[in-house]
Amino acid sequence: MCTDQKPLLKVLYQDDCLAVVSKPEKLLTHRTEIANGDQYFALQLARDLFGKRVWPLYRLDRGTSGALMFAFDPQTVSALAQQTHETFQKQYFAIVRGTSEKTMLIDHALKPPVDPYLRVQKTEAQEAKTLLTTLASAEVPVSSGKYETTRLSLVKLELLTGRRHQIRRHMKFIAHPIIGDATYGKGPLNRALAEYFGRDRLYLHCCGISFLHPRTGTRVSITDRLDGDFAETVKQLRWVNYI
Template sequence: MFEQTISEDEAGQRIDKLARRLLAEVPLSGIFKMIRTKRIRVNGKRTQNDYLLQAGDVVEFRVVQPGPSGVPLPPKPRVHKLPEVPILYEDDSVLAVDKPGGMAVHPGSGIKGGTLVDWARHYLQVDEEQKEFKPSPAHRLDRETSGVILVAKKRKAMVRLTEIFTEGAAHKRYLALVKGRMPRPKGTIDLPLAEHQQTARSRAERGVNMQPAVTHFRVLASGAGVSLLECTIETGRTHQIRRHLAAIGHPVAGDSRYGDFPFNREVAKGWGLDRQFLHARRLELEHPVTGNPLVVQAPLPRELAQVLHAAGIAWTLPKDSDQGEKA
């Protein structure tokens, strides 16, 4: 048995949501059964699945924990070598960083450590054994994409940021260097994309699930057979910008999945580009706690600026506005 005392930040969430996070190995049906049979109690009393926790509530979990009784579990090993991650903005609720290209946001298949999750929790000195909410990235960037990403430091900030990103209320701007010269100075790609995570069984039963996807672009500069674009998206499909630009014949330079492979070899050899040229340069949204406008910008990485110079593009990232939260 163990207990969890609800903090101010933990308050307001449903008891079943808390239980699912703390008992990740238990299926939802098992969580409901534990609540129904009083193996999960609040303040010593029976509760309901939809009970909203209050600050100061004591939640009892009458379950068997792994490890010898009374002996604490050994701490999870930390990743000792973490890449440098520039901090762009920080307050009590959120942390905005400039993720380097090549750094995964979350652990996954073949990714054992050195993720942005590892870095953020190390920087914020999080105890990995604590049962309260742990700071986590509120959205994603591809591993090879650099730029602005937000980390929620508190649960309430994460809840609101999830709503903002799901509603499409966050305004993102990306920089992409693409193959060829664009036929017009700006345009819109309105092209449905196949659901990236659809299972084989689902495809066999219902066919490919096509999802609406809209990307806007404008040409910032042109060089030796390439164009520098600023892209904005109305939808957040997986690899959307990369897939859309490849679909119109202007793949992102260095894109190892959707790109033009002979072209990638040329720019790698001639300009030293060793990753895809896609950078999340600006993020504008409502602060998840104060509601004030929040603007965060990331400078163009040095390795990408050197590629522009090699391509004959004399362009620098403008300072659209001051960075940070606006009162």
């Protein structure tokens, strides 16, 4: 979906060497071959917002909302890139099909997705680990396969490794696909739930990041609360404690 209206980036954190903004859903992090007519990108908006060149520290998929970090100089990029997943942590909220275990470690190696724009493709499966915590569950009167209703869960996910589409692919692997995921989810169910809720999006949101500041070495933790369509769906499901 193209982004025609200029989105607004909410600043969650800013200092002399980096900033964290809240990326809206359906906004690409930067211009790519899949832009498909998009006029605005988070990188461009952040550059205009801060009045200087910026470097994204990681990418959020088009449909994923939430905390997105930009550095103001290459030295900060290099320092943060050297941090491991033990020191640079990212957490996500997602609404998924079904009810999973209360807590579980998803330890499932992933092959890099095929990228038609790369001449050399990596084919070896890479270690991939995601920590899942189920926060709330509900049942809605939307048919799913042979069932007349659908159970949904709000989960919190922490990346212990960083593979492309890791969360979305891991949730598909454990048979709890993310609602609204057109690539790894269930198309008929996504459409039925979009009609039921009256809103259509990928229910994946980067709700928090924590890292060691590249200059001071102190830990910085930033939270990005749910809002917009995600928050409205959470209210509809009576999971208001997590907004």
